[in-house]
Amino acid sequence: MAYAQVAVAHDDHSSHDDHKPHGWRRWVYATNHKDIGTMYLVFAGIMFFLGGSLAMLIRLELFRPGLQFFDPLFFNSLTTMHALIMIFGAIMPAWTGLANWQIPLQVGAPDMALPRLNNFSFWILPFAFLLLLSTFFVPGGAPAGGWTMYPPLMLQGGASFPMTIFAIHLMGASSILGAMNVIVTILNLRAPGMTLLRMPLFVWSWLITAYLLIAVMPVLAGAVTMLLTDHFFGTTFFTAAGGGDPVMFQHIFWFFGHPEVYILILPAFGIISEIIPTFARKPIFGYEAMVYAIASIAFLSFIVWAHHMFTVGMPLAGELFFMLTTMLIAIPTGVKVFNWCATIWKGSLTFEPPMLFALAFVFLFTIGGFSGVMLAIVPADFQYQDTYFVVAHFHYVLVPGTIFGIMAGVYYWLPKWTGHMYDQTLGKWHFWLSAIFVNVLFFPQHFLGLAGMPRRIPDYAVQFTDWNMVSSIGGFGFGLSQLLFPYLIWKCIKHGVPIGNRAWEGAHGLEWELPSPPPFHSWETPPTEAVLARAAVH
Amino acid sequence: MMIRYAYSKLAAAAALLPLAAPVRADSGWGLLNMTPGVTDISRKIYALHMEVFWICVGIGVVVFGWMIWSLIAFRKSKGAVADTSLVHNTKIEILWTAIPVFILIAMAVPAARTLVDIEDTRNTELTIKVTGFQWGWNYDYLDDGVNYFSRLDRASDAARQLLSGIDPTTVPNYLLSVDHPLVVPAGVKVRLLITGADVIHSWWVPAFGLKKDAIPGFINELWFRVDPDKTGLYRGQCVELCGRDHGFMPIVVDVRSKADFSAWLKATAAEQKQAAANAPAATPAAG
The missing domain is CATH 2.60.40.420 (Cupredoxins -  blue copper proteins)
Known part of the structure; x- marks a missing residue:
């Protein structure tokens, strides 16, 4: 009791007396979930622009047929590094950053459960990426075998080969530690009364994502370690001449890889399920169905991996199995889309930037879902596999899907984090430019793929010129539009208008019961039942 | 030297952009879809592709139509008031879980048939x-x-x-x-x-x-x-x-x-x- 009183008093003076170290020590020794969350998000932002710059170079070379700028090998490095940076450097750290900031606020916990581990899992990342990025400067250049690292091609890599593998080990370790922290926080530090089925859907989606991470990151680590020993220690896991099988790598890789793509998207489902109810001023439709849908998608993600490799030559029974399981994913995903639509139905809608990004997410992710169903049809997949149709498909789910989900989340919670409302008109400009250019960029890639253009090529037959030009123009437009985002955030921090606890009229959830910005140490006394009831999300 | 050349190329490409398409005879604007091909199998695949494509278009029209309708009809600026009691409906939830199952079966059956044909490697000459x-x-x-x-x-x-x-x-x-x-x-x-x-x-x-x-x-x-x-x-x-x-x-x-x-x-x-x-x-x- 005495403790609680002290904690309350402490909370009142938090802005003056929060015992946080100052200067560089605050960040290097950080154990506070908000500081670590900020570092994750800043890191992700830097990587997003770096990976995006590589994509701009790819679109530059593909603007016209013929090779104008890069050697084909360097082009392959660009595609490989673009993928590795975006997946492991931009998207995954952005999710962990959002988890760090939001999960303790949303479940009424004072911090993440394992603060020092939290520090460690973040600070691994800059070193991992320093190692990965330095491969651009070693003999033989950056890895050029694709982010999927298929042997035997990957084994032909030069000095970059072991560096890439160690970088992936580090990223994997960081992800596993981050995921452990999320699980322990959610399962142990929820405020009394915050039962599992009262949790906000973002928390739910991250809990399930964290289990996926713990299940599959070690599988990736194993796969790349086998590559390493094949290259340096004479094993032949993936070499037929020694009794191995190059296709086995693909099975192991995609056993990691398919859950991985849901690791990239599930937290976005959670965020969208927070934002749409806020701006529809209506609780989410079918809360429990949403939770079970995420869980079903997570389960199915473990039994569909071979749909990434239908052309390797597998038995008919295998093709049928993976086709049917893949098609099944459409059902829980459909449930989610229908529930979002039903949440909008009979709502009272306003269209602030987070809502705009969330609505675009539902539209455009669904388009990516449609092409996903098409890709599941094995005979048709024989035509689509490894063409630009696939590139269009996964960019639709990753850019207007995941990236829009992250942006929606940032636009939603930025006022909470900074205590300032941002320039919403600028946010809307950012949205409309992004939404238009992302379609100019990726929609024509469906046409290119169906017309027969393979992916991962630096140069193409002249009949593909027109749509490649359109796609490149969309790419440059999308890339330039993103510069508005850091400018908007900077402007919000420096010149934003101060706001109260509840930044959005329809927002519910424990984070909106705290001041904006929340004190350095929040929820040192757990929220009362009255606060929980007021914050109830459904 | 290289860089200057690259820049001049870029500038030239940018300047020619509006002209680039009309001057070429073999335009690629019309290349929008898979071609039916010249074998029995390729035509079956094309037919499957189109079947699934039109099913997706159909679902898209319904879902996006519903969404766009809601976005227009339930604007707060037009005085819409939220119906906060609308949070759950078992009947409709079962319905929109079950209907997709039938649609998927409609796609899977012809796909499986075609797949069996594709994998039939007997009697090659x-x-x-x-x-x-x-x-x-x-x-x-x-x-x-x-x-x-x-x-x-x-x-x-x-x-x-x-x-x-x-x-x-x-x-x-x-x-x-x-x-x-x-x-x-x-x-x-x-x-x-x-x-x-x-x-x-x-x-x-x-x-x-x-x-x-x-x-x-x-x-x-x-x-x-x-x-x-x-x-x-x-x-x-x-x-x-x-x-x-x-x-x-x-x-x-x-x-x-x-x-x-x-x-x-x-x-x-x-x-x-x-x-x-x-x-x-x-x-x-x-x-």
Whole structure:
């Protein structure tokens, strides 16, 4: 009791007396979930622009047929590094950053459960990426075998080969530690009364994502370690001449890889399920169905991996199995889309930037879902596999899907984090430019793929010129539009208008019961039942 | 120097942008969809593709229509008041879980049928071993003693060099033309045994509807039967990333009538036999 009183008093003076170290020590020794969350998000932002710059170079070379700028090998490095940076450097750290900031606020916990581990899992990342990025400067250049690292091609890599593998080990370790922290926080530090089925859907989606991470990151680590020993220690896991099988790598890789793509998207489902109810001023439709849908998608993600490799030559029974399981994913995903639509139905809608990004997410992710169903049809997949149709498909789910989900989340919670409302008109400009250019960029890639253009090529037959030009123009437009985002955030921090606890009229959830910005140490006394009831999300 | 050149190229590209499309004769704007191809299987695949596409369009119209309707009808600015009691409806939730199951079955049944046809490799009449290597293809007519390599043709190869100065639009079938195409008869069930020599490649001719990976140490099977009246040249590319020149190992198949094919096979076999016989004598002379 005495403790609680002290904690309350402490909370009142938090802005003056929060015992946080100052200067560089605050960040290097950080154990506070908000500081670590900020570092994750800043890191992700830097990587997003770096990976995006590589994509701009790819679109530059593909603007016209013929090779104008890069050697084909360097082009392959660009595609490989673009993928590795975006997946492991931009998207995954952005999710962990959002988890760090939001999960303790949303479940009424004072911090993440394992603060020092939290520090460690973040600070691994800059070193991992320093190692990965330095491969651009070693003999033989950056890895050029694709982010999927298929042997035997990957084994032909030069000095970059072991560096890439160690970088992936580090990223994997960081992800596993981050995921452990999320699980322990959610399962142990929820405020009394915050039962599992009262949790906000973002928390739910991250809990399930964290289990996926713990299940599959070690599988990736194993796969790349086998590559390493094949290259340096004479094993032949993936070499037929020694009794191995190059296709086995693909099975192991995609056993990691398919859950991985849901690791990239599930937290976005959670965020969208927070934002749409806020701006529809209506609780989410079918809360429990949403939770079970995420869980079903997570389960199915473990039994569909071979749909990434239908052309390797597998038995008919295998093709049928993976086709049917893949098609099944459409059902829980459909449930989610229908529930979002039903949440909008009979709502009272306003269209602030987070809502705009969330609505675009539902539209455009669904388009990516449609092409996903098409890709599941094995005979048709024989035509689509490894063409630009696939590139269009996964960019639709990753850019207007995941990236829009992250942006929606940032636009939603930025006022909470900074205590300032941002320039919403600028946010809307950012949205409309992004939404238009992302379609100019990726929609024509469906046409290119169906017309027969393979992916991962630096140069193409002249009949593909027109749509490649359109796609490149969309790419440059999308890339330039993103510069508005850091400018908007900077402007919000420096010149934003101060706001109260509840930044959005329809927002519910424990984070909106705290001041904006929340004190350095929040929820040192757990929220009362009255606060929980007021914050109830459904 | 390089950088300046690159900049000038970029500027030129930007300046020409509005003009680029009209001046080219072989416009690509119309290339929007898969082609039905020239085999029974490729047409079945095309039909499946279109079936699934239209189902997706149908679902899209319903779902997006519902969304757009809601976005217009329930605007707060038009005085919409939220119905906060609308949070759950078991009946409708069961309905929109069950209906997709039936739609998926409607897609899966024809897909499975086509797949069974594709995997039926019985009664093939001609077998050719295809080996992908960095970067080209080797074709081996196993029963007829004909074996040759197929690589990117010289005109494309010259034009595709970095800053070659050759306009790709002036090269016929730029990047899709080879020195020695694979020759096959029309109307015959041809079996390809596909493997890789170094890394994984993948053999694909869109008009035949199928692709298969060429994996070192393993042999994959693929078959096609081109319609008897569809003789001609068909083009494709390697579709599995295989290193630096992955983008430069096209596939060209020369489909001939049965009679033409037999004549070609006989002549080529004789030619290769002759060349092999001459080889021991030729080598010292060349040395």
